[in-house]
Amino acid sequence: MKVLVLNSGSSSIKYQLFRSEDWVSIANGLVARIGEPEGELRHAWLAADGKEASSRESCPIPTHAEGIDNIVACLRDTGSLADVSELAAIGHRVVHGGSHFKEPVIVDDAVVEAIRDVIPLAPLHNPGHLSGIEVARRLFPRVPSVVVFDTAFHQTMAPTAYRYAIPEYLYTEHRIRRYGFHGTSHYYVAKRAAAVLGKPLNTCNLISLHLGNGASATAIRVGKCIDTSMGLTPLEGLVMGTRCGDIDPAVLIYLSKNLGLSTEQIDRLLNRESGLLGMCGVNDMREIDRLAAQGHERAELAIGVTVHRLKKYIGAYYAELGKVDAVVFTGGIGENSAKIRALACQGLDRLGIIMDDEANSATDSRGERCVSAPEGAVKVLVIPTNEELEIAQQAMTAVGLQ
Template sequence: MSNSFVLVINSGSSSLKFAIIDSVTGDAMVSGLGECFGTPQASMSWKFEGNKTEEAVNTSENHHQYAISRLVDLVEQWGYNDKLVAVGHRIVHGGEKFTSTVRIDQSVLAEIENLADLAPLHNPAGATGIRAAITAFPVLPQFAVFDTAFHQTMPKKAFTGGIAKELYTEYGIRRYGFHGTSHYYVSREAAKMLSKDVNECSFISVHLGNGASVCAINNGNSVDTSMGFTPLAGLMMGTRSGDLDPGIIEFLMKKGWSQEQVFETLNKKSGFLGVSGLTSDARGILEAMENGHEGAKLAFEVFTYRVAKFIGSYLIPLDHLDAIIFTGGIGENSLPIRSEILSNLKLLGFIEDKTANADARFGASGTIATSELLNAVAMVIPTNEEFVIAQQSVELL
């Protein structure tokens, strides 16, 4: 195939990320973001050949529709009009229906919309992005890559909740997991770095960003993951609480809290922001901690302790451990957070290489710790979810 460029679209409820990816090298030829859709502050920005451009989106038209129609003009302006071979869409929830990337047709689109109950903020936005892209690029094949697909190899004992089975059979309530494309990508890259077949490798993949999750990968397959029925479960995150006693929800509602107040707090006012009382950003937490802010220090300790606890528990489903992989914005860049997590894993024998840990930041990968006890390493690998979407789209062509 002479051309290997894929337009990758990630449509959120009030945003639209896009990139033109070389599906062979993984390089982003163009990357951009539309944000604050539905508000007067709506804007689009993009980076092409090292130059960044930003413009306001002032239109009464649907902002997602406008952004993609604007993309059509830009694609032509950038000279990629005849070079694109496909459009790949990141879709958050595939339920149990979608276990791998699929080519989009009307039945697939309808199923994505049917799964809106499981991801009410994300799947309708993803469907909007697909419809707009089909209108804008009617000749190009379109593909859906699902966040949940990689985790469909989890055994029943890992995805089944300790609840009445009718809740699963009637409503599909189970552990689904997210960040699948990220965990998939870094596990394949880690196998290459170790010069091993990924199907013989076992990893604990730690994706730390504003959203965060841990995944146990045995012989190349996801066998457990920390996010659950929704992305609210598992680790404490930027604004999400992570795991908590469900009895707290009943307690707060008896105190007069509405359902909306409870879940607004758990999703948007908890995590780093809630515990610190200051910020949801890990960089702000570290800066405030250095200045003696007690709330920031506690947020740092809670976060790193919980990550280490999950890592320790995820040895259980593995045959052996080849590596712990740190990725995501925090996992790739935050030296103090990685160091603290590793220090919490001392019983597993991990000894940090402080120089290597300092070097493996800002786009650089590398091994940052070793455990003779487990014959394993800890490594940093920058994730590239767009590359996975582009690759899998081209593979299906």
Template sequence: MSAVLVVNSGSSSFKYQLHDSDTEEVLASGLVERIGPTTGAEPGGVAKHTVTSAALRRTDTPLADGPGESPALLDATYSIEGEIPDHTVGFQVMLDAFAAHGPSLENNPPIAVGHRVVHGGARFFEPTLITPLVEINIDELSVLAPLHNPANLAGIRAAKHAFPDVPHVAVFDTAFHQTLAPAAYTYAIDAALADAHRIRRYGFHGTSHKFVSEAAAAFLHRPLGELKQIVFHLGNGASAAAIDGGRSVDTSMGLTPLEGLVMGTRSGDLDPAVLLQLSRRADMSTGELDALLNKRSGLLGLAGVSDMRDIRAGVEAGDPAITLAWDVYIHRLRAYAGAYLAELGGVDVITFTAGVGENVPEVRAEALATLGFAGVEIDPDRNAARGRGIRVISTDASPVTVLVVPTNEELEIARQTLVVARP
């Protein structure tokens, strides 16, 4: 077995997936959470390790119990509990889970480890082999992503301790958007001040936007370089991207993931003077304003709930606050769709992805309801139909193809990791 391990590390948890580097099948996945010291009645660490049916079918996979060959095998999930004081211990928990339940990393160690890193600033525009200098740069860029880069770096260091003899590769959320022109990434503030503090649009969800736009082109059997695309990545965090010939030319998120669309708990676009007004009139501190915009705004701030299922239920029940939240959410989607249509000079493909984009047909229908003038025609039956793979939801006569494309950021990280690890 030749495999690549993908790690997505947060401050108190990390997710992982083991991919077959040839077939791209997921062989195992897991989540280690509640990392850190515990006090009093706080629960200790917990981990879940899943061995997929793809791995269980392989005769060389050691299993905790049961035969290794069966066409009807299902994924097997195991739970582990115990103190996990830091990421290094967390990685040992992961290694123990692989050893106990498979697939065997001792017999088949990964040939590379790929790491999601949120912010690469303007320095990193492609998957990058992690060296001590790269680690220093990731740490230094924490000033732009204080909640994310330090956690990503903790995962990198713990993973390098666990796998010291294989290449480790950083895949940056911001990298795909490094093709933005200066006109698209420059904020109209004092240029010297912006340059001194690296204030510009960077964009995020780039790994997803790259995967989805390339998957759409492959599905349609059309050259990526010939397509003008708009991609809506709609989850609890949400962003839109205008993609011309496979290159990002604009995106809704900016210096941080706060700008742009209305999200579960984030405000999205906002007049900056709102912050000045709240600081002066409500005596709110910088920390309080940060918490307001990132954790108590968006759908939650407007409606009291952030889950789109609750939003839809409230709309159907006629709740006025929730209906307003829905209207604001849709209004922002339409505004960005129109802006990107103008910027691209027309569009060939519009794609929806991530939890909301893939699973809420009302969002897709309403977001595009006013774009008939641009050649967008949604088929109601196709849009309402459930499906797991890529699917067309526009009519056969629609000049613009509208797709639902399930995103797979872990697979994209694995692919980019292998480009570096075995060029």
């Protein structure tokens, strides 16, 4: 059997097709610029000889329905999916499940309405997700659709961690609280970290650091999330590519009163024009690292602020957990930047976090690996994330086939 994973946005659909017996990804691609005059189609697949093949073309894609039709046609044409009957499930990524969902669920009308109900909490994401879900249900009525929520893993947080110190009615009537995101990634790498440690997940205390253009930290006690850095939205927490992360709320008032900025302008400023981009004009850590090596002061500052914030979260979560088995780095920066990993762990020897500089900087190392010194009480792990695989596996579990 096979599982199709769809990540449907407002104007795009990413997909990946997995073979369930060995969880090999046999096809993936992107349908972009849906609804625009000229859409884009990218497909890659494993050919009969085991080599990867790919195609790319441009054509109008008026709706999500045409986009998914194109995906299925390509899967059939390339032999990746001979017939829809081969599909055991379709897994859908949904950014926000509010407090409704703590685990994956098979889609029915009530689930659709619950996702629609939290659109005010994720107005840029959930409408696009719903479009993909509704099209898949209509086109493939006999294939169960399963939704996996970015927020679900964090629903084990206690009220002391997820409540803001604001008037009660804002929580009870308007659902303003911390939800957290990147949950699918944090759960996946937590399971893989437990396997690397040779321990059951429900015995592991971990600090998971998903570092990419979006970045978040999560404290995991005995396999469950007890705290995470993102909040009501993905804006809170660590320094990110274009998001500011933690900031004094009074800055928003200042921007409005003294600069005359509208709520839309403030939203754009903090979400799209801040973070690494705002500090040094670049949001790619590889380029920032190159500029810093050349003595670019703003690039050096951007790295310094990023690491300073990262260390604060490591320290805070260590204090919350009391005992830590491993610090886990994942995401594009976490997996590939030896410098950021080294700086984040620098000076934490007394906490038992000791980096093995040679292992950390080894350029020929890829995949899951330990980069801490043998004498360190806390392991430092690098675990490549795979959110699509996690969604596929959770979808199979939800339909009772795993």
